[in-house]
Amino acid sequence: MQQIISFILKNKYFLLFLLLEIIAFTFTMQSHSYHNSKFVNSANAITGGVYKKVNSFKEYTSLKEYNEQLLEENVRLKNLLSKIPRDSTSKLVTVVDSVKYFQKYSYTSAKVIRNQYNRKFNFLMIDAGMDQGIKPDQGVVNSRGVIGITNSTSKKYTTVLSILNETSNINVKLLNSFHYGSLAWNGKDYNVLQIKDIAIQANIKVGDTIITGGKSTIFPEGIPVGTILNFNKENNTYKEVNVKLFNDMSAIGPVNIITSYDKEEIENLLQGLD
Amino acid sequence: MNEIVKNSLLFIVLILVQVIILNNINFLGYINPFLYILFVIVFPLKKDRGLLLVLSFLLGLSIDFFLDSGGVNAAATVCIAYIRLPLIKALTRKSEIDFPVFKIIKLPFLKLLSFIAIITLTHHLVLFSLEYFKFAEILTILSRTILTSIFTIILIIFSLLLLNKNK
Numbered sequence: 213m214q215q216i217i218s219f220i221l222k223n224k225y226f227l228l229f230l231l232l233e234i235i236a237f238t239f240t241m242q243s244h245s246y247h248n249s250k251f252v253n254s255a256n257a258i259t260g261g262v263y264k265k266v267n268s269f270k271e272y273t274s275l276k277e278y279n280e281q282l283l284e285e286n287v288r289l290k291n292l293l294s295k296i297p298r299d300s301t302s303k304l305v306t307v308v309d310s311v312k313y314f315q316k317y318s319y320t321s322a323k324v325i326r327n328q329y330n331r332k333f334n335f336l337m338i339d340a341g342m343d344q345g346i347k348p349d350q351g352v353v354n355s356r357g358v359i360g361i362t363n364s365t366s367k368k369y370t371t372v373l374s375i376l377n378e379t380s381n382i383n384v385k386l387l388n389s390f391h392y393g394s395l396a397w398n399g400k401d402y403n404v405l406q407i408k409d410i411a412i413q414a415n416i417k418v419g420d421t422i423i424t425g426g427k428s429t430i431f432p433e434g435i436p437v438g439t440i441l442n443f444n445k446e447n448n449t450y451k452e453v454n455v456k457l458f459n460d461m462s463a464i465g466p467v468n469i470i471t472s473y474d475k476e477e478i479e480n481l482l483q484g485l486d
Numbered sequence: 487m488n489e490i491v492k493n494s495l496l497f498i499v500l501i502l503v504q505v506i507i508l509n510n511i512n513f514l515g516y517i518n519p520f521l522y523i524l525f526v527i528v529f530p531l532k533k534d535r536g537l538l539l540v541l542s543f544l545l546g547l548s549i550d551f552f553l554d555s556g557g558v559n560a561a562a563t564v565c566i567a568y569i570r571l572p573l574i575k576a577l578t579r580k581s582e583i584d585f586p587v588f589k590i591i592k593l594p595f596l597k598l599l600s601f602i603a604i605i606t607l608t609h610h611l612v613l614f615s616l617e618y619f620k621f622a623e624i625l626t627i628l629s630r631t632i633l634t635s636i637f638t639i640i641l642i643i644f645s646l647l648l649l650n651k652n653k
Contacts, residue, residue: 225535229568232543236564239547240616243556252547254554263550266506328553330516332618335554367597371554402515462512 229354243333245379251468253371254326254337255365260369263337267325274337278465285355306344317432319468320344329402329461334374338358338467341368351431351470356458358382358395358437359467361430362388369470376402376461383428384437386414387421395422395455402461407453414450416440422455429475489530497545500525505552516630520559521636522549523609524645526567528600531585535571536580542567555617566605577601589651602642606635 220227225372239252251316254260322340340346342365352359352372360380372382375397382395384407393410409414420440426433443450500522511518525545529538546560553559574588577597593601610631618627 215627225539225568228536229564230537232539232564234544236546236561237616239550239557240554242620243554244619250548252554252556254552259552262502262505303618330512330518331553331555333555355511 243464250387253363254335255341255369255371256364257366257368260325260337260339260366262462263326263341264369267323267339271323274463281355281465285330288355302426313477316472316474318473320346320472321468322346324372324464325369327462327464328374329376332371332378332399334376336372336374336464337362338362338370338372338469339368340469341365341370345368345471346370346469349430350472351353351435353431353435353470354467355458356436358424358431358435359459362469374461375405382431383425384422385425385433386416387423387429389414391416392425392427393453403459404456405438405455405457406456407450408471410450410453412445412448412450416443416453418442429472429478431470432472493525493529496525496528497541501545501548501552504549509553513637515620516583517634517637519634520609520613521638521641521645523563523566523605523638524642526563527568527572527605527642528646528649530588531571531574531588533585535568538570539564544576557650558616559612561616566609569608573601573604578634591646599639599643602639603635606638607631608643610635610638 218471220296225473233294243252254263299318319346319429322338322344323335325339326337327440328334330334336352338346338352338360346362348362348365350362352362358462360377362384363370374383378397380395380397385394391411391414393407394413395405396403397409407422418440422437422440424431424433424435424437435438437457438455438459441454441456443453445451504522509518510522520547526538526542529541532538542563543560546563547557549555549559550557577600578593587588590598590601611627614627614630614634619622
């Protein structure tokens, strides 16, 4: 017993060092896995408050850019609107029971107050949280495409798992065919992502547009992602399909958060399958 | 100024400077210097190393909270806090009696530079190794370690000169 105590006293700094390193290591391992409630995250009042203050200064320098993005989005939405009458005159629709026509998605707006794109596991922060009805695992997009998925929330702030994160995996498809793949990032260029598991039958070409696939409960179908930059073919499978994003991930301002109303229903159904 | 007040002020200022300014530099797309380890370098030498270890852990963890990086900064900072004293002893051959009057800036320049370089390289190597955590990425880890270290070392030397001019 005495020997143990004298050993501890003799090596107390080394043991303290070891203890602190083990704690730090545990936090690190936690942050490398996707589905773990994390103790160390920036969605709290102190870090959120600091980032919000800093952002309120930086915002003014990008107002012009944000205006242009909004104009761009308006044009796109107006073009979509102008296509509607032609379709609806060809088939007359009578809605008898409005309860059957559920709204599938709703959008909430927020601002990115902290952007990150130069690490391997990148997280953003937005200035909306539980008070605005944000929950973990909701999609985050802007007018030019997918940004990420909400991760942890506090009362007023939310961290977003960026698509520039090794653990991120998003279902995408080609605009002009029904071939699906999953979007991931290899950690190199922050405007170029990779598509995995796309079938050889897809017959992709450089410049093809990629949109979200709608196979997940998080993103609706048809949100723009990017265009194919280049790809390799090896043994009759696609290797390294690179996608250039429409977004510039280093300059993101206002975003929308998507609430999916069918999420629970779909997940309940899928749970029955397992 | 009281030593405790001075060091707590330095602690907070370094976190804020790191989070607000230095993490947004992104030189060449990804190089951000880590000035906050200056705290470990200038912290007064004491026989009791426990306080520095705990403070370093808290400093690293605070940076981790801002960066959402788990515990990589905490692990790296604790690591350099642990090797600091043996390193100073090896470099200067000073005994424990000299500690209260010892000032890091009073070292000859070459010794000071090698001390800062070893501390910085160790910190960055641990940091990036834990962040990437894959043997296949060893080249990325090394190149990022060296490139970032150069900037951190330059910044630390300038800050040391600045801190000493004010007195």
